[in-house]
Every structure is written in C-alpha cells, then in structure tokens.
Amino acid sequence: MKTHVKALVVGGGAVGTSIAYHLARAGWSDVMLVERDELTSGSTWHAAGLLPLFNMSYASSHIHDYSVRFYKTLEEETGLNPGFAVVGNLRMAQSRARMDEYQLYATTAETVGIPHEFLSPAQIRERWPLVRTEDLVGAIFHPTDGYINPADVTMAMAKGARQRGVAIERKWQADGFDWKGDHWEVTLTKMIEKGGNLVASDEQVVVSAEHVVTASGNHAQRTAGMLGIKLPAIPVEHQFIVTEPDPALVEYRKSHGEHPVLRDVDARWYVREERGGWILGPYEDGAPARFRYGVPDSFRADLFPLDLERIEQEYMDFIHRIPSTETVGLKDDFNGPICYTPDGNPLIGPAPGLRNMWLAEGFSFGITAAGGAGHYLAQMMVDGEAEIDMASLDPKRYGDWMTSEYATRKNEETYPFLLKLHWPDEERPACRPLRTAPAYDRQRALGAQFGQVNGWERPNYYGPADAPEGFDETTFSFRRGGWWQYAVEEARAIREGVGLIDATAFTKHVVKGPGATQFLDWFTCNKLPKVGRINLTYALTVAGTTRTEYTIVRLAEDEYYLVSAGAWTAYDADYLRKAAADKAPEFGYIEIQDVTTQWGVFAIAGPKSRDVLNQIVKDAAPETVLSNKRFPWLSMRNIELGMCPVRAIRVAYTGELGWELHHPIEMQNYLWDQLMEAGANHGMKLVGARAQNWLRQEKSYRAFGTELGRDATPLEADLPRFVDLSKEFHGKGALEEMGIRSKCCTLLIDGPEDADPWGREALYLDGTKVGRLTSGGYSVAFGKSIGMGYVKPELAVPGTRLKVRMFDQLWDAEVTEDSPYDPRNEAIRKDG
Template sequence: MTLNAQVLIIGGGAMGVSLMYHLVKAGWTDVVLTEKNDLTHGSTWHAAGLCTHFAHNATIQELRATSVRLYRDILPEETGGTCGFHRSGAMRITSNPDRMDEFAHVAGLSKFTGYDLRLLTSPDEVAALHPLARTDGILGGIYEPDDGHVDPTLATNAMAKVSRERGAAILRRNPVLAIRRESDHWRVETGRDVINARHIVNAAGTWGWEVGQMMGLNIPSVPVLHQYLVTDTIPAVADRIAAGLPELPMIRDPEESWYVRQERDGLILGPYERDAQPWSIDGVPPEFGAELMPPDLDRVEHIIAAAMARIPALETGGVKSVVNGPITFTPDANPLIGPAHGLANAWLLTGSSMGVMEGGGAGWFLAHWMTHGAPPMDALAVDSRRFGSWADRDYRVKKAIECFGLQFGVHYPHEERPAARGKRLSALHDRMLARGAVMGAAHGWERPNWFSDRSGDQAVPTFRRANWFPYVANEVRTVAQAAGLADLSVFSKFEVSGADARAFVDALGANRAPNVGRIGLTHALTPAGGTACEFTVSALAEDLFYLTSAAAAEEMDEDLLRARAAGFEVRLSNVTEEMGVIALMGPKSRAILSSLTNADLGPGFPWLAVRDITVAGVAVRALRVSYIGELGWELHAGRADCPALFDALEAAGKPHGIGFFGAYAMNSMRLEKGYRAWGSDFTTERTPAETGAGGLIRPEGRDFIGKEALLRRKAEPGRWEMVLLSVETDSVDPFYSHTLFHQDRPVGVVTSGAWGHRTGQALALAYLRERGLRDGLSVEILGRRQPVRVLETAPYDPANTRMKA
C-alpha cells in the first residue's frame, strides 16, 4: 500500500510525538508518524522524567521551560487527564567556588528570560529546602522552584492523543527500511507501506544514526548507557508523606555527579560516571525496543557512596530496581534540531540526551521552523548543521564519552574541551604551534586563540580574568604599534560565478552587491526579517563574486546559498578547504607588504577594495578590510601556497617588529570598534537594523527574502536596540548572557564582551528591549551589579582614520 503525507516523522519518542502534536496544532494536514516498535520505546519509556529550567543558553532554557508548561498545564487541560507532572522544585548544590560563579551566571541570565532561578548563598538555605541532605562542605547552590518531574509515557501518549484527534496518523510496529529522494518528494519504504512525503523528519533517537545513514547523512550521535536505581521505602520519606509535608525537591551535586529525586515513598538515584560506556555505535540490534541492559552498579559504586554520604537516608532503603538503558549524546550534548544539510525538505529532531526534558519544547521549536521558514529563537546552539562531515565516527564517539562524563561539568566561558581535536588543520597549523599558539576549536578547525611564550601552556578555565589576559594584551599592543599576522583560514568561503552572479548577490540580502573591485557586507534575512547569514562580499568581476563568512556557519550558509540560487544562472562553489587566509594588520602592514609585491598599495588600493596581486611569487586575492580597526589586508591564497606566503610575510615583518595574534585579541579589538559578530550579536531573532547595521540596509529597487518584514519591523516603535557599553569592572570582564537593568527592571542582555586593551576598559554589546535607555543602566555579572555607560561612538578611532590610512 502507498500512503501520501505532507510530513513523515520517523520515531515515536517524546521528541517525535511532540513535533507531530505541534505541527497539527499549527495547521499541518496529512501528518504521519511511523515507529519501529511502540510509542516511547527506545529511551523515552525508561527516562527518569526530570524537567528543569536550568540552562546556560536562552534557547535551551526556553525548550525546557516550554516542556514544563506543556506537561504541567496545557496537555492536562486539553486531554482532561494528567501527565503525572510533580512540581517538586529542584536544587543544585556545590562545594566548588567556580560552580558558584556558574550558578550566579545562570541565575543572572534567568532574570532576563523571566524564569525563577534563585541563588543559594549559604548551607543553611540548602538545609531549609532539603532537610534530608547534609550540608557540610557546601558553599551554596541554585534553586529552581518551578522544576519537577513527569511521567514520560503519560506525557507522550497525551501528545499522541491530541494529535490523533486532529487528524495525525500513527503507524506502530512499522520500521523504516529504506529512504530515497524522488523528484519533489521523499519515498520511504516501511515494514508495511511505502510512504511518499513532501517532508521527512529523523526523530529516531536511539536509531537516529541509522536512519541518518538511510537519508545519506552522518548523524553525530551515539547511544550511551545510563543507569539509575530506585529504592524501596525510605522511612524518612514515608514519614514526610504521613505528616502531609510537600515532596522533596530534586537535588543534584554536580561535583559528585549524581541526582536524587523522590519517587513515591522512596528515592531515585542517578549517577553519571566519568568513563561513559557507548553502546551499539554502528547500529542498534534489530530486536531492541523496550529492553534494558543488566545492572552494572560496580561502575558507579563510588558515586552511590558519595550520594549516600550526602543524603544518609538513601542507606535506609533497599534497591527495588535498576534501570540501565541507552540515551543519545551529541558531541556537545545539545540536541540536533533543524534542516538536514544538503537535503531538500529533510529535518532532524534527534540526539537529545534530555529527550523528555527538552522534547516538548523541541517539537514546538522545529514545528515553528518548518511552518515559518525560520526558528522562533536563535538556533545556533541546536542547529543540526553545527557539525560537518569532519564529525566522523572517531569524533562522535570521543565527544559523546566526554560529554557524558562532563554531564555535570562546569560550563566556563571560552572553554576548550580536549577530546577529538585536530579534525581540520589549516596549512599553517604547524607554524602556529611553533610560534606558541594555544589552539581552540571552531567548527572542527584548529584555530589560534592566543600565543604564549611558554611551551605547552594552556588556558586555565575561569569565569574571571584568565591566564591568557596579559598575552592577549601583548598581541593587541604589537598589532596597534607595529603589525601582526593571524591565521584566518577557518573562514567559510564560497565563489559565485555565472551570468546571473550579480543579480543573485543583489537578491541575496539587505545590501546591494558591490561594484567590481570593491567589498561589501550583506545580511541574508529570514522571512521574518531576522539575520540568517552575514557575508563579506568581494566583487572580482561582473560574473564572479567571492563570499566569506563565519567558520561555524559553513553548512548553514551553503544551504541558504544553494536554496536561494534556484532560478539564477549561477554556479556555487564551496572553497573553504581550498583557500587559506592570512591577516596582516597594523600600521606597519603596508611597509611589510610593499616589500613583497609590485602592486600599488596606496591610492590605487583603497579601503574596502579587493585586488588580485602577487606577493612573494604567490597569487593572492587581497582584501583591504579589517575587523580590528587597523590598517591591514586579508590575504587569501591557495592552501598549498600559504606556508610560503606566511614565511615571506614573517621574514619581511621582522625588521618592523611583527608578531602574531589570535581569536581572543581579535575579539577584544573588534569590540573596541563596536563591530558585531554573527552568531552572538547578529541572530535570526533580530533584524540588522536592531543590531546596528541599518546603514547596510539598501532595499530600493530590489526584492529579497525578508524585505517586507524588515521594513515593517524597522518602523515599529517597539523594536529592540543594540548598544555598545563601557562596563565598570575589576577582575571580572563581561562575556555573554548577562542581564542588563534599568534601575531594578531587567531591560536587556549582553551578547558579547571583553576587555578592550587599546582603550583600557571593559566593553560589551547588548540588546535593549526598550530603545533610548541611557541613564541608570547596570549589568549583573556573576551576581554583582556593575554600572555601565552607553557609548554612542566606537571608543577606538571612531573616524576610521587608521584603517583608511
């Protein structure tokens, strides 16, 4: 039998069923979900059902908060039943000062997002909330009064009930056998039927990697075994119930790596061991469905002992059952949500290690994206294309093990985790290391973050001023006084050629295509007018344009370019791996470069110009553009030619005091110019006008996606405003996600920040939800309110005289 569907969802866990529910509520018809076993089989059915608002990212927090509202309020009202949601509240406790900084940071972000997360600053506050916990050695914690736990099966079936009532079809015990693209639809062969669907969604969870293989994708997720134990009656818990006392709040000790929650008159204890155990990496056994692995408590005995020491009542109940089953982990422990790279009308909703906790919100998030052509919030933390083909088997396995072991790890700003590094190396990688580069990872690439004069030096993670601070100061000083070299090969790079190249670039975003020989900046928009992509556009000829963008945007930008090229006579090439980029920046840069080329570097090569020149015998695409506010060039060359080009530039620069600079110095300097960054400052939620790029909006005489929405939002009085702030601080510089206050009202949020070494002040970019606020502003950083001043012009060279010299 052949079925036709508008969308086929593959997988009947909490994530897939939530998507089905939200799609039918959004008006989609012919929604079909197929499940190889029964609903909730795989991971959902054996989940402990914990629900929290705690998150380091506003989008992840909203996924979790949406799930709570759905399970607690919306579904019971719609179905007349219950999802078994218990609003017990939850707390996290710690003996680690860095963890207290982390808690203060999350609590501060929550003041902007509007969720109630309360910092606990003493052991007494912990004891008052959880009388069964010992508090010796505890510094404090964070309390989430609206957290709770849900029955995963009841919640999933409630969403399925509403979906069926609204016309969705659920095919149980109907495994997917093959998937292929045919003309304008997907043909999916299942155990019973052939289903032709306009859209397909991989929501297969434990089977996500296998279904991805059928789609022609490498899904970077790995099932990892997680076990928890359920106790018999705990007398102290039973006594509380008999006395009519409220349910104990869930409690987590991230330093000891466990959580405990009440389960009737007993407790559930969930440990996360550091040495994770991946399971069925290359394919789940065909017979697996609602099965569990045998208990393996020896692996977690030390964690159980630590939990019993903290909550002695645990020792008074026997072990009633042990749950040992798979949950999936991605390389960063966030779910994969969004379009599948390179495939038309194919989507991912998989890879969540918190499938119940995030599932209700994840379904809402993807349904909005599929319905409106853009996500409802910034999607970078969850976008399914944040990993590329470089995320191979070795990478996904090592990172899954790392993420599981650091499930309760401190989330530091600028943190660089060590597993599975070195996947993408620029042609200058060895030279960077030889000159003291301390590397970071950017979309699989190794990229210099900063340069040390000590062999083997590494960044010490902290929420405060880091050990690399003086080194970055030196890099900035060298660039400002002489010149610096940087390896920027991580940029995403595309060439657009063909008869319609100019027309295509003109229609790409809010800015017009530059004239030949010139460079422009354009923002491709979402249908709602938000910023989807940011491209530096170099016009090499009427029929040839060169586009560069952020490293992390490579797959997203390529998808957008290819989708929007439909109807144009153009050829699009991703040349990211083929081209390297060396930045030469600083007041001595012209003198250094002129010693290696016969090209005119003076009036004939003005600011924001592009020229093909020869440097030290190497063919170079030279862009006179600077993200740091100094005279300089980006030198783009073939990968094989980059080492020789670098050596020549370094040798020519030595008499001028040349040095090197990394990503941290670049971030500091671009903030001194007030330059926005894609992924932190530019997001899909805000228009370029709100972000401060109104001067790059030139809509006249052109049509482009998002134009009408952009112009409408630009005229709205309630639009947001991005401002550059000078922050009064000491040893704690702003970084991101700090709430901005006007007197005592939360009115905005910091998107990026750093210390400005050339200007001697802490700087931050922030969105204000109310335009025009200037006096009485402060920002909360790690629990402390710091006065801020809005800077109406860039604090460093506001007239751009240095770049234009």
C-alpha cells in the first residue's frame, strides 16, 4: 500500500470510484482509493440502478446529464460492460399541475441540452399498451436514459481508474484524520472477516495525503464525527420488490424492445423490467431514517425487513397502472439504507473549516449522480473551480445550527417528497418553526406566511390575519399561486407609499484589525468605502467568477461590517475565514466575527419611508437627520429610534427611498412596535420576500444564487461599475482572461395571463436557444412579467426581441435597459 499520495478517496461505492477515476483523468496520477469492505458493498449493491435525468436543480441536471453520457463511454475504454440499458424513461402525469411541473423542468432541461418529448395518453397507449392511460393527462419521455447495473458500472470505473494509475485498496477503514498544516495523515485499519462480520485488526497504516475526499455513503455520520463537523447526511429506508415474470410483458417483448422505465409520480413509484418481471420501487410516507449516529459495525451488505403494509397503496397503484401485474407473484424484496439530505441534493465540495478536505456525501441518487459528481468535484480540486455553479450543492449550505434530530426528521420528509409535486414556491413543514427572530409571533398574528431560509423563518408574504399558518398546498402553483395577489399589493405599497420588510436573516460579519483593510482590498474587487460609507462588492473565486456578494459598511479605519445573503452564512464565513488566515502573515492580524444572530434587520422603503422614521427618530435636529445632506444615499449613520440604537444604512434592495435598520436583536420587538405605530399614520404595509424579489428585478439588482454565481464573472453579470481593475484583487487575472462569454440582462415578458417565469426558462431567437433566465416574476411598475438572465453578449442590448419558453409555448420577451424602473435612481436619492 502507498503511504504518500496526492489524493486519498475514502469510500468504494459508485461515487468514490468515479471521483478517483476523474481525478486521474484530470492529471493527478498519484491517487489512492480505500474501501472498508468490498467495492459496491454500501448502498451501491442494492440500488435499483435507475438513471433519471429529471431534476429541478440546474446543477444536478448537469451532473445527471454528464453521468448518462459518460457511462456510455466506459465499455470502449475499459472493456467492461456497465450494463447500461438505454430504454428511456416515461414519467407520467395524472393532473394538469403535474404537466406544469414537467414543462417547467423541460425548459431547464433545454438549457442543459437534455433531450425530451411530451406524449399524450393516446400516444402512451399506442407505444406501450401494457400501461393504463385513461386517467392520465400526459407524460414526459427521456429517450436517452434508462437503467444500469450499479455493480458493473462501479467496477468499470474502478478499472478505468486503475488503468490511469489509481491504487485501490479494499478492507481498509479510515479511523482518523489529522491535519499537519500542509497535508493530512489518515490512519487506516485493516479489516478482517470474523464470524461473518467485518472487524478491525491490529494492523494500521498512516497515509500522508495532500487532499482527502470522503465518499462514505451510509457512514457519513462516523466520518463527520472524526472530522469534527456536522453533516445532515443520514440514510432512510428504501424498499423495492421484484416480481415473477409477467406473461403479458413476456409476450410484449416478443415483438418489441425492452420496456422503458416507468414513473407514476402521482402514485409515487417507479418500475422497470427485470428478467420478464418488474422491479417496483415506492416512495411511501413513513419510511424511517436509520443510523442517525453511525452504522453498527455488524452491518455490512445487509438489508432491513420488508414492511409490505407501508407500501400497500403504492403496490395497488402499480397494479392499477399495469393491470397485467395483478396475478403476478413476488420473487424478491429489498429494503436497504440510502443516504438523504434535507433538500434531497448531495453535499459536494470543501468541508467547512478544513483545508484540502473534500466531501461527496448524501447521495439519494448515487448511481445517477456518481459520474457527474466525480467530474465536477475533480474540476474543483484540480482547477480550483467547476465549470458550473456548484454552490447549491455545497456542504456549507447547512450551518452549525443543524442537528442530527433536524437532519433525521427532514430526511424522512424528503424521501416521500421525491415524487410529490415540486412547487417552485413550496415550503415544507417539517422541523418548523426552528430559527425565529423575536418579531416572529407579531408577524404571524398579522398574517405572515413564512418561508425557511437557512433555518430562519422569514415572511414570504402577508395574507389575512386569520389565515392558518402556511404550508397549505392550495396556495402553491406552477402558475400564480394563492399568494400572488398579496405580493402584488405589497410591491405596489413600496412603489407608491411605504412598506416594512424583515431582513433579519441577512448574514453579517465584522472584519477588523490591523490587517483588515489590506485584506478586504485584496479579497474583494471593488474600492473599499470611506468611513461611514458603503460599497457593493464581490469576492471572486480563483477562476474569476463570483463567490460571494457583500455590502461593505466601513465602521472605522480598520473595522468593517459585511452583509451578505441570508441563505449562505456558513458558506460565506468559511471562505472569509480561510482567506483571512492565508493572508494574515502578509497583511497582519485580522479578526472575523459572525454577528448574524446579534443583529436584527428591518428594511423600510417607499416614498413615505422618511416620513415614518421622522416620527420616531431622536436627534437634536430630527427634521434634518434623515436628509440627503446629513444622511446621503449609500452611507451609514448610528441613529436612535425611540430607545433603540440603530445602525442605519441608506440603501434599499427595492430601489426606492429607504433604509436598512440594523438593531440589537434583543430590542427587535420594541423597535417593531415603534415602527408599526408610526407607520400606521402613513398607511405602511408589511411586505414579504416575494414582493421584494419582484421589485429588485425592476431595478436589475442581481442576486447571489441566481444572476451571481461561480459560473459567471461580475463583468459577465454586467457589473463593471463594481470592479476596480486599477487595483490587484483575488481572481483578477482569471476574470480578465475569461472575457465575456455571456451577459446578464433584464427582460420584460408578455407571458400567459395566469403565470410568470420562475427563473429557470430557456430563451430563444428565431427558434435557436440563446440563453436562459435566472430570475423571474411580476412587475407592478410595468404590469407584465419580468425576468433576468444570460444571453449571448451581442443580444444583451435594449430592444432585442427574444422568446421565452413557458408551459411548452414561446412567449415574447424584450431586453430592456438596466434598471428599467427609475434608471436614474431619482426615487432612491429623494431628499426631504
């Protein structure tokens, strides 16, 4: 066994072998993979091997698409047949809402290049007569996917890795990770067979590795414990059954090719052929999580008892859909653990707080994702960044507030949700409320319907005061849901009067110390503000793309207050701290404090916002304290609102006159009551996040996670005014070398009367795809749909007429000027 390697991969399932293979293919010749048992002995061995391309995540769609294409090349390279049956995948719909979901997904698939077609019930029946169709609305069909043999594809990747120089060692368990400042020392223990169990021997080896990747599958909690981190990857039981041969299917196959994989998602099951019979896999309610704190040493390639009562309804629905199966007996059954995460997406990327430690955990679709996960993780490790934005899959999207109880309950919720309708405006109820700001109860009493952001409860909109707490699916829709009209009224209130938004979930850091100024000047691409002023700026990746967006408030010469997106607290903190630690020897001492939970934030905006604040501001000259002269746009002042000290920032994400009121969290209810009392005299309306999202698009304000991400530079986002090329900053060379591959723009859209874009839609010119939306919504200022997205640079000019795909139709869209609402910023600069 090697004792010194460039990269050590821990875990020999499909994901681990793919990572080892792709690292070697990317040029890292000194790679070793270790597996505590045999290759494929985890969830890989009992996986059904399906390769569904359908995924509502843009990043995951790329990953799945890569896997499907990659697996088709393995036999030629390795001589091993991975058992890929390209039979296609038929995803059926029993309702119009389900077809809406498919059509929303399909436009995302078009931006990735995934082929698909829509079928009517008659077309389904004509092609596949075994399927009952009278209660179907239609289906989406993917002709290029199907299913694969999980063990065979893993062995093919393992052989391909060996051919490229990867060492693969079986029966070695990772028992300790020790960071030595520039490399990891990993303690490996030899595992031996004893009485049918796998037990640790006395033989140990310490391997020195510059990089370590964990792909430990069901053992993720043990891995997390050894690394001292938290991972919400906990397995849930998944069972599937294999039937005896179905005579009708056997007869069908005499004159037809293999039947496609079927998914009756409204009935929550999948089915595929298996030697003349069928494999049925349900996603039923009540499937329990297992191994919350780790996998027992005695558990190897084992299974749990089948719980047929739990899947009785899904089994009966299977018989309904394929009537010939009613008299077919059961041949075999499987009930094994498959790892999940609270949002169903895997954890791929750098481990929080650790150097050169990479995670590839929590794969509920491990076979489908393995190829792409290995490809894009290898890009991150070798090149510094992947070609697609992997932020949505980053392990740090869950912070230290996450517990094993939370992960367990959310993963049990996620499992049946896999085949439920994925409303783009959905809010899932498990483990809520959890993180609440003090004003939560006051807001709820006034009709707030909450969304969850990084565990925080944040008002999405305000309905009637006597409305039940959210999660009512009647409000969800792929078109304009029950919340839409409330959001319209809220957006109009800010444009015409005044509105109050709770923005407490914002991420907040203090950066200070002798090295703070030099560090932030290098860390971000814009000029640093003067004391008492603010700037919008970006931290870049090594590839020159956007890693994080910050509003920087300069509190003193060497003290700064950084505000960033609420969904990314741990993600931002980790990058900031690691970068500061790297540069401290050069710049001097840098102190970083995460103060997110110490400061609440209310955003007040609208033409009457100054009038509201003037009623409660305490100053020797209260009539002028909020004037342009004393409190100009893009500045910060410490003011007093009643008895509450407030760090007020004159900026508004809505593009109207307004302030962010950062206040001590313990005084939030007092400040809320003061604002509500003063606001009542001016018709102030409470406003949620959905209206705010529409308003910021009218101002062409880019948002991190949509327009801003690790697949585009700030210059491609068309933000040159926030990039100071006269100074040196992290990622500058790569940014300049990248050029402008595509460009961000704002579009006004003449869409359907009952729907707005969601920011996932493809854009066309003369029938050719030329870009995609990244955000979408409704504009109260223009009375039509609005969106932001990326197109070819030559098309990102006002007046360009394009088409946007919505509900399988093309609708007119026109590129407008940046900030189509109030392009001169007269409203936001309003004096008084």
